[in-house]
Each structure stands twice: as structure tokens, then as C-alpha cells.
Amino acid sequence: MKKTSLVMATLAAFALSGCGIHAPGAMALQRAAVVATAKADPARFFANSAIERQAPEAFALQPEAHDSLQEIESSVKPARDALITAVRKDKVLAAQVAGFDKLSWDAQVPVIKQVVALEAKVMGFQAPPLVIQEGPNQIPSFFEFDVAVGGTGKVILYPASIAQEADKFAALMLAVHEVRHSGQFQLSQARNGGALGRGFKAAFKAQHDLKGKLSFCDFCSLLNEYEAFQAGNYVVGTLTNWQADQRDMGCLSSQYDAKGQAKIDLWKLSAQVGPAKLLEAFNDAEKPQFGGR
Numbered sequence: 706m707k708k709t710s711l712v713m714a715t716l717a718a719f720a721l722s723g724c725g726i727h728a729p730g731a732m733a734l735q736r737a738a739v740v741a742t743a744k745a746d747p748a749r750f751f752a753n754s755a756i757e758r759q760a761p762e763a764f765a766l767q768p769e770a771h772d773s774l775q776e777i778e779s780s781v782k783p784a785r786d787a788l789i790t791a792v793r794k795d796k797v798l799a800a801q802v803a804g805f806d807k808l809s810w811d812a813q814v815p816v817i818k819q820v821v822a823l824e825a826k827v828m829g830f831q832a833p834p835l836v837i838q839e840g841p842n843q844i845p846s847f848f849e850f851d852v853a854v855g856g857t858g859k860v861i862l863y864p865a866s867i868a869q870e871a872d873k874f875a876a877l878m879l880a881v882h883e884v885r886h887s888g889q890f891q892l893s894q895a896r897n898g899g900a901l902g903r904g905f906k907a908a909f910k911a912q913h914d915l916k917g918k919l920s921f922c923d924f925c926s927l928l929n930e931y932e933a934f935q936a937g938n939y940v941v942g943t944l945t946n947w948q949a950d951q952r953d954m955g956c957l958s959s960q961y962d963a964k965g966q967a968k969i970d971l972w973k974l975s976a977q978v979g980p981a982k983l984l985e986a987f988n989d990a991e992k993p994q995f996g997g998r
């Protein structure tokens with residue numbers, strides 16, 4: 706059987722209007738068809754200004770998100786490094802993370818639970834419930850939340866779908882990603898959440914309101930997806946000496962080289978070209994991912 710890839714998971718997630726929104730009935734979507742459509746049509750792959758201008762605070766590529774990008778640089782990035790330091794302080798856990806790909810699912814689960822508990826503690830938010838859902842599903846992981854209810858939301862992992870992933874670090878990268886969504890969701894509700902709290906709030910809303918209209922790059926440029934993909938890729942990448950395969954995990958702006966440098970550094974790119982030309986410059990830098998597998 707052909708292994709599913711995470712770009713398929715990502716594309717399926719955006720087709721389902723994002724990993725943050727339940728869309729009953731939409732699970733029947735054929736992921737292969739979704740992928741083929743996006744890869745065959747540049748409009749379904751690259752970022753679209755006309756779409757993103759409908760919710761400019763929600764997208765990392767828009768000038769209105771400039772303050773949010775700055776807060777990711779100044780506060781979220783150091784918190785990711787603090788998480789890495791905290792995992793490394795626990796020598797047993799650090800070794801289990803480094804060899805995560807060789808563990809059975811039953812042995813992976815307690816490692817995932819320890820890492821995401823540290824993630825919430827070190828990055829400063831309340832840990833969401835983590836549910837392991839047996840049975841078939843088309844996506845490997847999900848963040849479930851309700852804006853009307855608030856709180857932490859809930860992270861769901863689907864082991865049957867995770868078992869189909871080609872990369873055996875995927876479960877850990879996705880768990881860190883989904884738990885970040887809980888932290889973002891909590892910040893979006895905070896009175897003193899700052900520009901980033903407002904940006905995340907706009908992103909969760911846009912994910913719902915622009916359902917079905919987002920291209921692949923629009924989806925992974927939503928502030929919440931951009932930052933969650935960065936967190937999963939950077940934290941697990943660093944802790945595994947860059948063995949974890951991030952190539953299908955979000956846009957190049959959320960992926961890193963073996964030195965831990967972002968493949969597209971949006972903050973630096975914005976400083977170079979100016980916030981008003983960021984989307985155009987980003988699309989140009991995304992061409993290798995469109996041309997790739």
C-alpha cells in the first residue's frame with residue numbers, strides 16, 4: 706500500500722478548512738484528488754493576495770501581521786528554545802525523542818505525552834486534553850475547539866492514520882504542532898494577548914470563514930498554522946539532529962535546514978523587501994516546493 710505523505714495530510718487539512726475546525730461530512734474527501742488539484746493548479750498552491758486581504762491580520766504575509774511576526778521572533782522563538790533545553794535536561798526523555806522513530810506506537814505514546822506536557826509548561830499555557838482515537842480516519846491529528854466555549858480545546862491523535870505516515874517522527878511533530886494550537890487559542894482569548902493574540906484570533910476565524918477558498922500557501926501562512934508548523938519542525942528537528950523529515954510539514958517558511966535556519970525566513974524577507982511586498986517575494990521563494998514532489 707502506498708504510504709500517505711504529510712503534504713497530503715496538510716492539504717487534506719486545508720481542504721477540511723484547517724486542522725482547527727470540524728467539518729462533519731467532509732471526511733469523505735479524497736486526499737489524492739485534493740493534492741492533485743493543488744499541485745496541478747498554481748492558484749491552488751501559491752498565496753493569493755485577494756483572499757488574504759479579506760482577513761489581513763490572520764495571514765503572516767500581510768502587512769497587518771507585521772507586529773505578530775515580531776512577537777513570534779521576540780517571545781515565541783525563545784520559548785521554543787527553552788522547551789528544547791527542558792527536554793534535554795531529562796536525559797532519558799531526550800534519548801527517547803532522538804530514537805523516537807525506532808519505538809513502537811505503545812512506547813511512543815508516553816514520550817509524546819511527556820514532551821507536550823513540557824511544551825505547555827515551558828511555553829506558558831494550560832495543557833489541553835490529549836485523546837488517542839482508535840479507528841480509521843483520513844487525517845493523522847486534529848485540534849478541536851469551539852470559539853463560543855473557549856478554554857484549552859482538545860488535541861486528537863489517530864494512530865491508524867499516523868501508522869501510514871512515511872516519516873516515523875511524524876507523530877511527535879504533529880503532537881507538538883497541535884498542542885501549540887491550544888496555546889495559540891488560549892492566547893487569542895487572553896485580555897493581554899497582544900498583537901499575536903489578536904493575530905491568532907483572526908487566523909482561527911479566517912480558517913473557518915474562508916473555508917474552501919484557501920490555497921495551500923494561504924493555509925500554511927495563516928498565523929496559527931505558520932507558527933505551529935514552525936514549532937513542531939524546529940523543536941523535533943533540533944532534538945533529533947534534523948533526522949525528522951519536515952519536507953511535507955507546511956510551507957518553506959515553517960521548515961529548517963540542518964543548521965536550524967528557516968528555509969524562507971519571513972522576518973528577514975520582510976525587512977529586505979518591505980511588508981507590502983512580502984507575499985510576492987514569498988511566492989517567488991516557494992517555487993521549489995511547488996516544483997518538488
Ligand SMILES: [Zn+2]
Pocket residue numbers: 724725882883886929930933
Ligand atoms: Zn495546524
